[in-house]
Amino acid sequence: MDHTVLHDLPLFNGFSSDELKDVIKKASLFRVEKGAYFYHQEDPADRAFVLLKGRVKLSQLTPDGQKIILRIAAPVQVFAIVAVLPAKEYPVSAEAIEDCEALSWSQNELQIISTAYPIFTSNAMDLMARYLQDFQTLFLQLATERVEQRLARILLRLHDLIGLDTEDGIFLDMPLTRQELAEMCGTTLSTVSRLLSSWEKNAIVRSGRAKVFIKDILALKAIADY
Amino acid sequence: MDHTVLHDLPLFNGFSSDELKDVIKKASLFRVEKGAYFYHQEDPADRAFVLLKGRVKLSQLTPDGQKIILRIAAPVQVFAIVAVLPAKEYPVSAEAIEDCEALSWSQNELQIISTAYPIFTSNAMDLMARYLQDFQTLFLQLATERVEQRLARILLRLHDLIGLDTEDGIFLDMPLTRQELAEMCGTTLSTVSRLLSSWEKNAIVRSGRAKVFIKDILALKAIADY
DNA sequence: TTTCTTCTTTGCGCTAGCACAAAGAAGAAA
DNA sequence: TTTCTTCTTTGTGCTAGCGCAAAGAAGAAA
DSSP states (O other), X not given: OOGGGGTTOGGGTTOOHHHHHHHHHTOEEEEEOTTOEEEOTTXXXXXXXXXXXXXXXXXXXXXXXXXXXXXXXXXXXEEOGGGGSTTOBOSSXXXXXXXXXXXXXXXXXXXXXXXXXXXXXXXXXXXXXXXXXXXXXXXXXXXXXXXXXXXXXXXHHHHHHHEEEETTEEEEOSOOXXXXXXXXXXXXXXXXXXXHHHHHHTTSEXXXXXXXXXXXXXXXXXXXXX | OOGGGGTTXXXXXXXXXXXHHHHHHTOEEEEEOTTOEEEOTXXXXXXXXXXXXXXXXXXXXXXXXXXEEEEEXXXXXXXXXXXXXXXXXXXXXXXXXXXXXXXXXXHHHHHHHHHHOHHHHHHHHHHHHHHHHHHHHHHHHHHHSOHHHHHHHHHHHHHHHHEEEETTEEEEOSOOOHHHHHHHHTSOHHHHHHHHHHHHHTTSEXXXXXXXXESOHHHHHHHHHO
């Protein structure tokens, strides 16, 4: 395994090449098929992951069975960093929405890494603080903005994460149903469908079955910030 | 200053009495008057606090001037733990809504404490993970529940935090306007007022100017979980 | 090919909650 | 006391978005 994959991750900020090699040696490679889960909400949080291939959907279920999607992870990103802490549970479920490969460390191994490389702990904490801040922003948006704006923001975020230039516009490179978009912005399938339809009429997006292309990113930004 | 005030804080889990004394010696005492601020959103995050007296409102402003209240802090609680990390900004503003006293450590002092007592770092991380989880729960509720349920939950949380038994029911011991309740659950003043009025008719709460008493906590719980 | 499943569109009715505003109540200040 | 400020209640009208459902489209499977 090539250690350079970890090189640009904030979590391994300040690690030398040799140190990264050491860290990688401790990792296991996980393969998870499309539709299967890395872990479920409330499982004991005993492994952290770095996604190398595929897409992971991090989602949470309400007591009454509603689902919201909190994050889409793409290569090369860390998820389940909560596993650095002892005796925690995973706060979300992690589903592979494409065939995935990920490096993974057990809590023990993370413990060893923390001890050997003190900066790792502070990197991990920094990462958490960043999540916390991101969440606050999302929370604020959910509390104060209309569905239209929130959907536009989601598409923009996905654009940055997994946007792929094509002649049809920028393709959001993952299977993406109306239902899933609804779960990402706290609304319903039909509302998302209506919005996409109306945007398609204005040539802002083009969308097919579980597919979305962005045609006019400036218009989307205008909607998001309106 | 009596070191036992810190004794039950998760942040100082695993500290001996002597160690707590040492930690307290490094602290400064801050007094902040009602209406004044400990810090503002986006200030450099250079101090963490433990509130000893009063109430603190942690809130965030949207670009267009809407406000949401993310948390109310009461004695003895930690806030602004993000200051353990270098080069961060405060993600919220902290306003004293009563005359307050708080212990405070600068980033330097926090650094020294972390070095001297390694468990401190992991306690801090644990605390952050807890906030993260709390936020996810709030986020989920905001996305999936009606205003009525969310307001009931807020009152229940305030009950646990600052509830005070009186003959008129359980008094939520802080100045608490309809406007503020609205900012806590992402709705409007008028909606909160209507809900409280209707609850008052059913003897679930009693409320006056900037005052709320809970009369029937079971009924509130039923509303929250309906 | 035909059949099935999953996903999408769209219509229709409805309602939770917003926006705005006017009037009243409770304190604080003078 | 009177005056001012802040907070609350309540009415009215409106609309964004939900819930439900039927029909259609796109693939997948057989």
